[in-house]
Amino acid sequence: MIYQQLVNGMEIKSNFINIFYKFRSSNKKLFNNSIAFSSVFFIQLTIQIIYPPMMIWVWGADNFGVILFLLAIPAALSFLIINFASPARQEMARIHLNKNVDGVNKIYSNTVILLSISYFIYFIGSFFFLKYANLGLLNNFINTNDVNLILILIFISALINLFEEIFSLKISYLGVYHITKYIELTVDFLIKISMLFIGFYSQSFVQAFIIYLILYCIKILLFYYYATKIKNISCSISKISKSYIKDLSIKSYPYYFLQIEEIIKTSLVILIIGNFFDFKTVAFVSTIRTMFYFFPRKFFELISDILQFEYVKLLTNKKLKKLKKMYIRQNLITFSLATIYLILSYLIGLKIYDLWTNNQFLYETKLFYFLILDCFFFLLTGSIISFLKSINNFFSISIYLFISQLILLTMVYLAYKNNYDYDVFFIYSFFMSFVVFCISIFYFKKALNYMKRK
Numbered sequence: 001m002i003y004q005q006l007v008n009g010m011e012i013k014s015n016f017i018n019i020f021y022k023f024r025s026s027n028k029k030l031f032n033n034s035i036a037f038s039s040v041f042f043i044q045l046t047i048q049i050i051y052p053p054m055m056i057w058v059w060g061a062d063n064f065g066v067i068l069f070l071l072a073i074p075a076a077l078s079f080l081i082i083n084f085a086s087p088a089r090q091e092m093a094r095i096h097l098n099k100n101v102d103g104v105n106k107i108y109s110n111t112v113i114l115l116s117i118s119y120f121i122y123f124i125g126s127f128f129f130l131k132y133a134n135l136g137l138l139n140n141f142i143n144t145n146d147v148n149l150i151l152i153l154i155f156i157s158a159l160i161n162l163f164e165e166i167f168s169l170k171i172s173y174l175g176v177y178h179i180t181k182y183i184e185l186t187v188d189f190l191i192k193i194s195m196l197f198i199g200f201y202s203q204s205f206v207q208a209f210i211i212y213l214i215l216y217c218i219k220i221l222l223f224y225y226y227a228t229k230i231k232n233i234s235c236s237i238s239k240i241s242k243s244y245i246k247d248l249s250i251k252s253y254p255y256y257f258l259q260i261e262e263i264i265k266t267s268l269v270i271l272i273i274g275n276f277f278d279f280k281t282v283a284f285v286s287t288i289r290t291m292f293y294f295f296p297r298k299f300f301e302l303i304s305d306i307l308q309f310e311y312v313k314l315l316t317n318k319k320l321k322k323l324k325k326m327y328i329r330q331n332l333i334t335f336s337l338a339t340i341y342l343i344l345s346y347l348i349g350l351k352i353y354d355l356w357t358n359n360q361f362l363y364e365t366k367l368f369y370f371l372i373l374d375c376f377f378f379l380l381t382g383s384i385i386s387f388l389k390s391i392n393n394f395f396s397i398s399i400y401l402f403i404s405q406l407i408l409l410t411m412v413y414l415a416y417k418n419n420y421d422y423d424v425f426f427i428y429s430f431f432m433s434f435v436v437f438c439i440s441i442f443y444f445k446k447a448l449n450y451m452k453r454k
Helices: 002-026 028-059 061-080 085-097 101-132 144-159 161-172 178-201 205-227 242-276 279-316 320-356 365-384 386-390 395-417 424-453
Strands: none
Touching (some): 028 178, 061 144, 085 101, 085 242, 085 279, 101 144, 144 161, 144 205, 178 205, 242 279, 242 395, 242 424, 279 320, 320 365, 320 424, 365 386, 395 424
């Protein structure tokens, strides 16, 4: 009896191992990306859990808020940078699956030109900002010369991001995302460690951002090293074409609107709060949204990112039943996990947050409930439109997302102008996420109909 149980157990284990190796060999990219995305997420989660309370302890809540405010300035100006890389990546993957290497090179070459123009416009914008902006609200923490130097360092870091986009596109267009994810994780970890180290020993904002720039340069070198290993893709002036530039520009519009939506929701909100309230409030809004908005969001984006190349491949190969099954399954998993997140956050979320921040902040409980509901509806919307993003067919929903955030920003600004408390942001943001989710339901039907039509 015992012997038979052992044999059965060994057979089950052997079958599981065989299935595992069969999946790994037949879906190598999906397997590697899954391992990379999940491991990167959980390591980033661990780092991010430790980082904010350590920064508050080392730098103080106000100084931590100052750092977040400074980082938000160049990020807010990044609306001048158009996201050409994402639509190009999807098009390069699709054309490669059709065995058209020359077409892939044409898209890559035209994308490099468009990105270069976009970053040049960002350079002009940053120059005028440094020349004319008045940041007197920082004078109690940093002198004016140091503020200008720090902003120059951060702007340079943002500008050299051009090379990261170019090299990353070359590395990852075939769905090989794990290399870029590991590089980003490593450099992000080093940046956070350096911030803590400098805060502990000198509390010098300038030194912290010098190291920040140096580590960004190292990241670019790592991307360049891996990009040089891909020999069949290169940028050539002879492949520049008006038709390709026009096509990529049109396909970039929805990504650009999503980008603006992201900038409003992250950087611009921080800048507005920093202008109307103290920097401790900036630190509070950033930390509570990091834990209950950006953590879960990164996890669910992980699922969508892993499936991007798979959706393109299944559609190109006309495997529509499998495609539909995968898409429906993704949305069911997202709904289930988002519901679990909502319940757990409601039950123990605030206790964990207060423990995490060592009870540094005073706040009203109601804003927390609006925040987790905001995240819940945003996660469902993101899952619904993920397939449409993978095929560059989500322009109209991106307009709704952009308009909703523009309305949110205007409402928040006017509310603060009229002396409302900072918590109105959480209420308005929840309302906008719910409205966009209701609209996105129609896009779920649109995605299913698209699969049938093809």
